[in-house]
Amino acid sequence: MITVKTYNLEHQPSRLSAYLDWLQMLTGAGLILFMWSHMVLVASVNLGAGVMNAIAYFFEATYMAQVGGPIIGATLLFHFVLAARKLPNTSQEQGVIWRHAKMLRHTDTWLWLIQAVTAMFILVMGSIHIWTVLTDLPITAAKSAARVQGGFWGVFYLILLPMVELHVGIGFYRIAVKWGFIKRATRKGFHRFENIWTGVFILIGLVTIIRLWTLPLAGH
Amino acid sequence: MSRKLKFNIFRYNPEDPKSVPRTDTYYLEETPSLSLFIALNKIREDQDSGLQFDFACRMAICGSCGMVINGRPGLACKTLTKDLPQEITLMPLPVFKLVGDLSVDTGTWFRTTNTKIESWVHTEAEFDPQALEERMENDLANAIFELERCIECGCCVASCGTANMREDFVGAFALNRIARFILDPRDKRRDADYFEVVGTDQGIFGCMGLLACEDVCPREIPLQDQLGILRRKMAFVGLKNIFKKHA
Numbered sequence A: 001m002i003t004v005k006t007y008n009l010e011h012q013p014s015r016l017s018a019y020l021d022w023l024q025m026l027t028g029a030g031l032i033l034f035m036w037s038h039m040v041l042v043a044s045v046n047l048g049a050g051v052m053n054a055i056a057y058f059f060e061a062t063y064m065a066q067v068g069g070p071i072i073g074a075t076l077l078f079h080f081v082l083a084a085r086k087l088p089n090t091s092q093e094q095g096v097i098w099r100h101a102k103m104l105r106h107t108d109t110w111l112w113l114i115q116a117v118t119a120m121f122i123l124v125m126g127s128i129h130i131w132t133v134l135t136d137l138p139i140t141a142a143k144s145a146a147r148v149q150g151g152f153w154g155v156f157y158l159i160l161l162p163m164v165e166l167h168v169g170i171g172f173y174r175i176a177v178k179w180g181f182i183k184r185a186t187r188k189g190f191h192r193f194e195n196i197w198t199g200v201f202i203l204i205g206l207v208t209i210i211r212l213w214t215l216p217l218a219g220h
Numbered sequence B: 001m002s003r004k005l006k007f008n009i010f011r012y013n014p015e016d017p018k019s020v021p022r023t024d025t026y027y028l029e030e031t032p033s034l035s036l037f038i039a040l041n042k043i044r045e046d047q048d049s050g051l052q053f054d055f056a057c058r059m060a061i062c063g064s065c066g067m068v069i070n071g072r073p074g075l076a077c078k079t080l081t082k083d084l085p086q087e088i089t090l091m092p093l094p095v096f097k098l099v100g101d102l103s104v105d106t107g108t109w110f111r112t113t114n115t116k117i118e119s120w121v122h123t124e125a126e127f128d129p130q131a132l133e134e135r136m137e138n139d140l141a142n143a144i145f146e147l148e149r150c151i152e153c154g155c156c157v158a159s160c161g162t163a164n165m166r167e168d169f170v171g172a173f174a175l176n177r178i179a180r181f182i183l184d185p186r187d188k189r190r191d192a193d194y195f196e197v198v199g200t201d202q203g204i205f206g207c208m209g210l211l212a213c214e215d216v217c218p219r220e221i222p223l224q225d226q227l228g229i230l231r232r233k234m235a236f237v238g239l240k241n242i243f244k245k246h247a
């Protein structure tokens, strides 16, 4: 006898929402770890162009940049697809959340809107940045400095830096409260810690951009 | 010196085709420990007998007087004017169906949602009216009672950006309700059964962690903590199913 398994979709609880929520959180957390590491690596130029060049050489000689770079790019796009499910898609929904936020004057609701807006900047600018760097290997302090001193990229990074750090900082806080790592009792303190943490990263980023802008270019 | 309070109150009667949404302004001398509930009654008695708003218990127990007070959902009976600025703007709760002015129909929404999440103890046990009541550890009874204190006022739902954007999101109220049944040993549902009702984007995975619910709940139900516990629990139920499918 042949039996056919049919799934009654109405009574089969879909696990898709659960999987996608895991992936949204994990891609977000992965990108956070990457961005923090990325900042430390780039900021090495403040210790000297030689330090940054040596680190860049290490990542290229071991093919971590060539392989890891595209993986990060793909993760970013994947995270976008996952998180975009939560964004207000129609102008009607956008109007609702905007009026709602203005009415409520509630910090965490505003933070979510900041996250949604910075996400759009990161999607476009992050992709451009990743493409530019990976199609022009090897990474050297001199090449980065020349780019920043050209003016266009300097301004580009000055915009991208706060966008990324805000999105990452708020995302860090949000994962902690959504998944219950931070409870009611510790929320306020953790929020303050996250603000300071974000501020410190923006500061390191600014110092780094200034350093690249003022790095003497060889042969000029 | 007592203040002269200025009230901007939303007015609209959806039953009346000639009515258009507008804001009416009223002035009232502030008296000691004046609550919004008393203020609204004074206004209705002395200035405008047509003003619609709801209340019953006037002591934060019935949950009928929820409204948007200077932008924040809260209970009119529990809010004292001395904690508010001189100008007070009152609007009906969003999300719920407007009855008129400040009065909304929360009842239908809560009944529908409670039915959707099967908000009752599921048990096969035969009820025996002669038997002694089942015993429960005191700590457990207290933990359940902590979540049971919800008065279905709707403030958490009205303050939730997700619930405002997406009509089918069940809101912190329902998620807290499920958390309460998960604690209750008399409810024989297993985690997989709870997953079926809230393991979706209309349930816990739709919540974006904006925590407005946590910040406005007039009963201070630990919504943030319960949402976190529930997300983790349901996320792991979802994962477990991957392995079961292939076993």
Ligand code: HEM
Pocket (backbone or CB within 6 Å): A024, A025, A027, A028, A029, A031, A032, A035, A076, A077, A079, A080, A083, A084, A086, A087, A115, A116, A119, A120, A122, A123, A124, A126, A167, A168, A170, A171, A172, A174, A175, A178, B207, B208, B209
């Ligand atoms: C392509 C550009 C990006 C878009 C469109 C985007 C969009 C979003 C949105 C809308 C959310 C809110 C989701 C929710 O509340 O459930 C979010 C959350 C988050 N994003 Fe992004 N993002 C982008 C890039 C990034 C990057 C580069 C990082 C890290 C470096 C990041 C880290 C996070 C984190 C940690 C969360 C919180 C995740 C969660 O709540 O589960 N995102 N993102």
Ligand code: SF4
Pocket (backbone or CB within 6 Å): B149, B150, B151, B152, B153, B154, B155, B156, B157, B172, B173, B176, B216, B217, B218, B219, B220, B221
């Ligand atoms: S959880 Fe709080 S805000 Fe929500 S309905 Fe219950 S008492 Fe009201």
Ligand code: SF4
Pocket (backbone or CB within 6 Å): B156, B159, B160, B161, B162, B163, B171, B172, B206, B207, B208, B209, B210, B211, B212, B213, B214, B227
């Ligand atoms: S945490 Fe935010 S999204 Fe979740 S139920 Fe509360 S207000 Fe809504």
Ligand code: FES
Pocket (backbone or CB within 6 Å): B054, B055, B056, B057, B058, B059, B060, B061, B062, B063, B064, B065, B066, B075, B076, B077, B078
């Ligand atoms: S009148 Fe009952 S809660 Fe306010």
